[in-house]
Amino acid sequence: MSESDITAASEIANVPRHVAIIMDGNNRWAKKRLLPGIAGHRAGVEAVRRVIEACDKYGIEVLTLFAFSSENWQRPEEEVRGLMGLFLQMLKKETRRLHKNQIRLRVLGDTSAFSDEIQQHIREAEALTADNARVTLAIAANYGGQWDITQAARHLAEQVKQGQLEPEQISAEMFQQHLCTAELPLPDLCIRTGGDHRISNFMLWQFAYSELYFSSALWPDFGHQHLRDALLDYSGRQRRFGMSSEQIEGGAC
Numbered sequence: 001m002s003e004s005d006i007t008a009a010s011e012i013a014n015v016p017r018h019v020a021i022i023m024d025g026n027n028r029w030a031k032k033r034l035l036p037g038i039a040g041h042r043a044g045v046e047a048v049r050r051v052i053e054a055c056d057k058y059g060i061e062v063l064t065l066f067a068f069s070s071e072n073w074q075r076p077e078e079e080v081r082g083l084m085g086l087f088l089q090m091l092k093k094e095t096r097r098l099h100k101n102q103i104r105l106r107v108l109g110d111t112s113a114f115s116d117e118i119q120q121h122i123r124e125a126e127a128l129t130a131d132n133a134r135v136t137l138a139i140a141a142n143y144g145g146q147w148d149i150t151q152a153a154r155h156l157a158e159q160v161k162q163g164q165l166e167p168e169q170i171s172a173e174m175f176q177q178h179l180c181t182a183e184l185p186l187p188d189l190c191i192r193t194g195g196d197h198r199i200s201n202f203m204l205w206q207f208a209y210s211e212l213y214f215s216s217a218l219w220p221d222f223g224h225q226h227l228r229d230a231l232l233d234y235s236g237r238q239r240r241f242g243m244s245s246e247q248i249e250g251g252a253c
Contacts, residue, residue, distance in 0.1 A: 012228075014235040016188030018062040019055065020210070022202055023047070024194030025218030038082040043220035045090060052103065054224045055135055058231060062136045062184050066202050070110065070144035084118065087141065091121040095128060102134035108180045109143030110151075138184065145204030152178035181206055189234045191227075193219045211237055 023044060030040030048065060055063045068087070073080060098105055107122045114122070155178045159165040176182065187203060187210045195216040199207060213230045215222065 012058060012231045012235050015059055015231065016211075016234055017060065018064065018185045018187045018189075019060050020064040020066070020187040020190045020203060020206075021051070022066045022190070022192040022194075022200060023219040023222075024192060024196060026220060028194065029218040029220045037079055038086065040220060041083060041086055045086070047220050047222045050223045051227055052135065052137060054227045056101070056103075058227075060135065062138060062187075064108070064138040064140060064181075064184070064187065064203075066140045066143070066200075068109075068141045068143070069201060070142055070147050071201065073113075073142075084115065088115075088118050088121060091118065091125055095121075095125040098125075098137065099129050099132065102132045103129065104132040104134075104136045105129045106136060106138040106184075108138050108140045110147060111142065113142050136184065138181070140202065143180075144201045145199075145206075146201055148179050148181075148203070149205055151180070176205070179205060186210070189213060189230065191215060191230050193217050193222050193226075 026040035026044045027037045028040070029043060030037050033039070051065075052063060068083060072083070075083075095105065105125050107126065111119055111122055152175055156165065156170055156175065160167055160170075181203070186206050186208075189212075190199065190203070190207055190210045191213045192199070193215045195214070197214050199212070203210075211234050213233055215226055215230065217226050
């Protein structure tokens with residue numbers, strides 16, 4: 001890390017462990033330039049690279065990117081086909097780069113809906129990078145918050161059905177361990193680009209006490225300065241988790 005990077009990182013008093021980003025605005029970015037929608041998604045890949053690099057500099061442990069929701073299958077067939085091709089291309093091209101930079105890759109979501117080739121490359125990428133400890137990059141693909149909660153409930157219901165668990169034993173902590181993010185810390189900060197102010201069925205359980213930050217920048221334009229602004233905003237907030245300001249300031253947590 002260069003001296004300028006150290007200065008940039010040190011100005012953030014409270015760096016989140018886990019940042020989740022809803023990458024919105026690719027199609028609008030392309031439309032403004034009279035380009036096909038897939039051009040916006042390709043430009044968005046460059047933004048992903050920039051943000052991964054910035055997270056590493058700031059010491060952020062986990063970066064989760066909402067790449068493809070379970071509802072995105074409803075988009076035009078040509079766009080979906082293009083997105084699947086881009087996803088496969090990135091798995092093929094970027095995995096070695098991630099591994100070289102000691103970045104671990106995780107894919108969150110129902111991957112069974114993807115082609116056999118994509119599923120194979122996901123398994124290979126996760127296996128290759130499994131022991132990397134610099135930054136964990138989690139890609140939410142064919143993911144939805146309602147799906148995540150539903151599949152966790154099904155797992156617990158099956159354990160009750162098999163007599164392995166009593167209903168009264170189920171707690172919030174146990175439920176959380178059946179979500180597909182169980183091995184990750186809960187997101188501290190959710191950033192949405194593109195100007196809309198909603199979370200679009202992303203990590204509904206996990207965002208219970210996450211800080212939300214909305215940026216008007218379209219995702220392909222999002223870079224280090226935008227992330228810095230979000231982190232500075234986050235750093236200035238007081239996270240109370242249901243307690244009062246007096247309790248937090250008095251060290252009750």
